[in-house]
Every structure is written in C-alpha cells, then in structure tokens.
Amino acid sequence: LALDSGFQWCFMVDNDALVEEDTLVRLIQHDRPVVYPLVLPPKDEFMGDGMLCYPSLPEGIGLQPVTWSTMSVMLFNTKVFNCLAPYAWHGHDIHFSQNLAHFGHRIYVDTDTVVHLTRGPARHPAQSWDTLWARLKAKYDSRQNDKRHREPPPGFDPVFGKGSID
Secondary structure, eight states: OTTTTTOSEEEEEOTTEEOOTTHHHHHHTTOOSEEEEEEEOOTTSOOTTOOSEESOOOTTSOEEEESEEOSSEEEEEGGGGGTOOGGGGSSOHHHHHHHHHHTTOOEEEEEEEEEEESSOOOSGGGSOHHHHHHHHHHHHHHHOOTTSOOOOOTTOOTTTOSSOOO
16 A cells, blocks of 8 residues: 555554654664664563564664564565565564565664563564463363263264264
8 A cells, every 4th residue: 555655665553562753763764675663562571581573682782683573663665565475464573574584675673763562562472482382282272172071872873863973
C-alpha cells in the first residue's frame, strides 16, 4: 500500500511501544533501507536470557548491524517491499530477518534512539530455551489424550455394527 501510494518510507509501530516525538526523524537520518531503534522491555519485567535483538546491544553505541531484532518499531524504505514475498511477514522476528537477508537487506539498530515497551514480547526469541521448551512440552502434553478410556463398549461390532466408538 505504501509503495503503491508513492511513499518513500514506511514506519511501523506496535501498540505497546512508547516512541519519542523525534524517533522517526532520528531513524530517517541514517538513510538505510531498514532501521530499527533499540527496543527495551519494561524495567520490572525479567527477560531471563531472552533477547530483543542479536547480538544484544547496549545503549549509546550508535548505528549497529544485527542479525535480527524485534519487530516492535521498524522503518523501511518502501523499495525493500519490491523483493519481499507476502509470506515474509508471517512467523516471527527471526523468520522476517532471514527473508530480508535473503535479498541482501541488513537490519541496523540505532542504539542512540531508544524505545521502551509497555510489556515484554511473548514470542520465542524473548524466552530462554528452558522456558520455551517447557511451554512447548506443556502445550504438546495438553493435547495428548492417552489417558482416555479407549476400549469399545460391550457388544460393539466394528464390521457389521453402526456408528463408531468416538
């Protein structure tokens, strides 16, 4: 839509990001195709060993290239969309970064422009491996129904009977 409308830049902000008035201007000044600000979770939220970008960056070291970063706040030159397929947005932050990298686009994070989140992300990269696998195992286990009584009722005839067990 932005590309078709003739816009040069597309600035995307999640509803849980607290951006400053000059965030957009500061990011555009870098004149890079893909620039994100440094995104920080709420101070009272423990992130474990989860990260919001890789490599993890401190504040105040300028513009840094990263392998991936959280998609909470993003600035794109609309020409980037010429190469991305519609599926590029599906999945999570790492998947999107891989799609950008496939076409030679690198994500840069401006560590001098900081955006705070009102709540921590619930996606996989923000969780430790132990937490992630424990949650996945709990979801898997909750779908299992091996404890259900599976014997057919008395007198059930699977060949000539009508209906099914379930």
